[in-house]
Each structure stands twice: as structure tokens, then as C-alpha cells.
Amino acid sequence: MSILPRKNELGFYEIRLESIGGLGANLAGKMLAEAGVFGLGLNGSNFASYGSEKKGSPVKSFIRFCEPDTEIRVHSPIEEPHVVGVFHEALYKMVDVASGLGPDGIILVNSTRDFDEIKIDLKMESGTIATVDALGIAVEEKTKVNTAMLGALFRVCDFLDPEAMKQVIRKTFEKKYPHLVEPNLRTFDKGYQTVNFKTYEKNHEATGVGFTRPLSQLGYLTQELGGVLTSQANSIQKDLSGSRQGFLPKFVQEECIHCAACDTACPDFCFVWKEGEDKRGRKQMFLQGIDYQYCKGCLKCVEACPTTALSDLRETLGYAESHQVKQSFPYVIGGIS
Ligand code: SF4
Numbered sequence: 001m002s003i004l005p006r007k008n009e010l011g012f013y014e015i016r017l018e019s020i021g022g023l024g025a026n027l028a029g030k031m032l033a034e035a036g037v038f039g040l041g042l043n044g045s046n047f048a049s050y051g052s053e054k055k056g057s058p059v060k061s062f063i064r065f066c067e068p069d070t071e072i073r074v075h076s077p078i079e080e081p082h083v084v085g086v087f088h089e090a091l092y093k094m095v096d097v098a099s100g101l102g103p104d105g106i107i108l109v110n111s112t113r114d115f116d117e118i119k120i121d122l123k124m125e126s127g128t129i130a131t132v133d134a135l136g137i138a139v140e141e142k143t144k145v146n147t148a149m150l151g152a153l154f155r156v157c158d159f160l161d162p163e164a165m166k167q168v169i170r171k172t173f174e175k176k177y178p179h180l181v182e183p184n185l186r187t188f189d190k191g192y193q194t195v196n197f198k199t200y201e202k203n204h205e206a207t208g209v210g211f212t213r214p215l216s217q218l219g220y221l222t223q224e225l226g227g228v229l230t231s232q233a234n235s236i237q238k239d240l241s242g243s244r245q246g247f248l249p250k251f252v253q254e255e256c257i258h259c260a261a262c263d264t265a266c267p268d269f270c271f272v273w274k275e276g277e278d279k280r281g282r283k284q285m286f287l288q289g290i291d292y293q294y295c296k297g298c299l300k301c302v303e304a305c306p307t308t309a310l311s312d313l314r315e316t317l318g319y320a321e322s323h324q325v326k327q328s329f330p331y332v333i334g335g336i337s
């Protein structure tokens, strides 16, 4: 009898991990596949796609399981997964994370939000949403989000053996980083134990979230006249918000002495200033706020700030948008929209 709970028409049980560079989804995918193949004797494959492979860019990791006697002759990205794991909710802005998930699929999200809110964001009609506070667990144990997500994924894929995974964690860390063995085992366990589930029943018409292949915004139909890009600089249009790994700086203007130590430490163009007059009528620049579009969440500004005007804050969805002060670039025109 098969231990795989479901299979597609080619005989595969398929998992897709959606993440951003730096959170360890690639490694998590590899460990998950190994646990199925070496631990349970399944046939399986794993690979990842991550473009420029830089920290903060979207990453996908794919895992296929099948019976030992089924040959794997498919090596394409997984378009219609049974399970999706979302490592970071900021991805919703850039990636259709639930793309191709069937009407009774399972999506595991690193989130502390309400199921119904997540369902709306993901445009899901039916299926199961699982949530785990992987970031909270990782902060508590001073480990990484991927180990907590791995624990949660083992709970979602309950045909896998968590004990086999714990052996892998021990083997990975004990030689070089023995002090990390126990925190990582605790992280895995907490991820496993603290998953919450909510299932939305499917009605007859539910078809799941259709698969959409992301396409470039510029093609032969949409290119500018003569193929020329009219925006003078692409760094102004870039959006680094997906690079943040759960925290951002919170700014309280009343506490600010406008010393610019934050701006000196900031590697990007986040701090927005405006000229004004001090108490004696002399011209001075006053800090207005942060343009979170350019903020990668490194928190160097918080370290540099001599007052309590800046502090680190766990990012919740929508905070950056509702608190951001936009930079003004009056001479920039064009761009892709
Ligand atoms: S967290 Fe980093 S990128 Fe964001 S404003 Fe502070 S220094 Fe700049």
C-alpha cells in the first residue's frame, strides 16, 4: 500500500516552496527530499530556481515524491503542487505563491495572521491553510526560519518521519557547530508542534487557484518605441521590501534629533528629508520618515541612532505601506507600469 496520500496522473506527490534568498528554502527542500528518499525509501527529486541567487530575490524549491518503482522523467518546475510552503508573506506582492494549487491543496504559511485574511490574500476558494510562526520560533531560538518551516512541513506531510529529520539535523551541525544542534532540534520540534490548520470545504464549482506563468512586462507587444527604456535609472524603481526578513525600523519623529546618523549607516536611499528652520530661524534638514520601498531591513540605522527615534519592529503586512514617507523624484519619467 502506498504511503503517499495523493498522486497526480504521473504518479507524483508534489511540493513547492516559495521563499526569498537567505531564508534557506533551497536547503529545506533538499532535506525534505532526502528524508523521503533515504528515510522512507521513496523515489524523489529536488531542485530549486533562484535567478540571480542574491539575498532577497524570490526563490522556489521543488520536491517530487513517487513510489520506488516509478521512474522520474519529469524535471520541469512544479506547476500544480499538492502542498505549497510560503516562507515569507512579503512574497505576495511579487509572486502568485498559490499558483496552481488544487481545490483541496494545502498551503503552509509562515504567519501569525488570521486564516480568513490569508485566504483572501491568496484568492483561495477552498483547501487547507496551515500557519506557523516560523519567524517567532527562529528569533526565540536564535536559529533560522527554514528549520521551523521544515518542522511544520513534516507535520503537513505526515507520511514523513520527523525522527529521521532530527538525525539529519544532528549530522549537519554536530561536527562543525555542536552548539547549534539543540537549538535547531528545538526549532524543528516547535515548528512541528505549533502548526494550526483550517480547511475550507470545496463546493462543486471550486477549481483551485489556476496556474499562471509569470511573464516579463516587456515583450514584443509592449516594448517602448524603438525598444528604448525611457526611465533614466532603474535603481529608483526597484522595490527592496521583499528582502526584509521579518523586521523593519520603526520611526518616531518626536524622538528624533535629526542628526542623520541613520542615513549615514543606511546602505540605501531610505531616509526622507525636508528643509526647514530651527528654533533660531536657521536652515536645517529635518527627517520626515522612511521610504520602505528601499529598506532591506538590515537595521543598521537602529544601531546607529543615538536616541529612541528608531527601533526594530516585527513587520506585519501593510505596516510599511501605511507608515512610509515617499521619496520625491520629480525628474524621473518613464518606467514600466
Ligand atoms: S533597515 Fe537598513 S535599509 Fe532599512 S532604513 Fe535601516 S539601514 Fe536603511
Ligand code: SF4
Binding pocket: 255, 256, 257, 258, 259, 260, 261, 262, 263, 287, 304, 305, 306, 307, 309, 310
Ligand atoms: S539617527 Fe535617530 S535621531 Fe538621528 S536622524 Fe536618524 S532617527 Fe533621528
